[in-house]
Amino acid sequence: MAVSAVEAALHGAALRRHSPWTDRAIKRTIDLVGAAVLLLLLAPLLLAAAVAVKVDTPGPLLFRQRRTGWRGQEFEVLKLRTMRVGAERMRKAMAAHNESDGHLFKVRDDPRVTPAGRWLRRYSLDELPQLVNVLKGQMSLVGPRPLPVEDSAFTGVARHRLQVRPGLTGLWQISGRSSLPWKEALRLDLQYVDTWSPKLDLAILFRTLPAVLRGDGAY
Numbered sequence: 001m002a003v004s005a006v007e008a009a010l011h012g013a014a015l016r017r018h019s020p021w022t023d024r025a026i027k028r029t030i031d032l033v034g035a036a037v038l039l040l041l042l043a044p045l046l047l048a049a050a051v052a053v054k055v056d057t058p059g060p061l062l063f064r065q066r067r068t069g070w071r072g073q074e075f076e077v078l079k080l081r082t083m084r085v086g087a088e089r090m091r092k093a094m095a096a097h098n099e100s101d102g103h104l105f106k107v108r109d110d111p112r113v114t115p116a117g118r119w120l121r122r123y124s125l126d127e128l129p130q131l132v133n134v135l136k137g138q139m140s141l142v143g144p145r146p147l148p149v150e151d152s153a154f155t156g157v158a159r160h161r162l163q164v165r166p167g168l169t170g171l172w173q174i175s176g177r178s179s180l181p182w183k184e185a186l187r188l189d190l191q192y193v194d195t196w197s198p199k200l201d202l203a204i205l206f207r208t209l210p211a212v213l214r215g216d217g218a219y
Helices: 005-016 020-039 043-056 088-096 115-122 130-135 158-165 181-195 200-215
Strands: 060-067 076-080 141-142 167-169
Touching: 005 076, 020 130, 020 141, 020 200, 043 076, 043 115, 076 130, 130 167, 141 200, 158 181, 167 200
Parallel strands: 141 167
Antiparallel strands: 060 076
8 A cells, every 4th residue: 555645754763753944944944945935826816705704794803812832831823703793702602502622612613603604614715814824923824723821721731732833734633624523633733843854844834735625623
């Protein structure tokens, strides 16, 4: 059976647990060049998505939220708004409908999500503003997803996922997205932290587009 590019990259990276400074420099270069190019290429799509958000429901264009990033540092993540205004205040009332566990909060038919928001989420278009977070050095193109929980919530082995910058995509995103339980998502995050390399990042990036277009596990 043929070995996928991601599996091959994981195997190679596992042979050397510590990434040299050259790998970190290459990763940052890929982030800067990749984010800048993607912003230029996807500008028309981002504009169309922004118009859809503004026409669909009243409220701000962007959703801004404090999230925990590299080494526990908080930053403001940017997303196109996909929920109605006041959705965060309704979260406690939705807790009984949470279909995930751990630090994940997912409701398949969340009534707070707008019609345009469902379309944006299916194809992860709401995440495109995070390319700005990548350019600012708060995120990477590839890494564990930044979660809306405080630094103190990451305890035990979960804290290890903060040893790299959070990413726009990662092993979790190409392996099931929202359908994964927290335990499996965390396992993939920790696997990435321990084995990342420029080769693995490129393999994940190339598999991200097909995963997004399929829309599997996205809601």
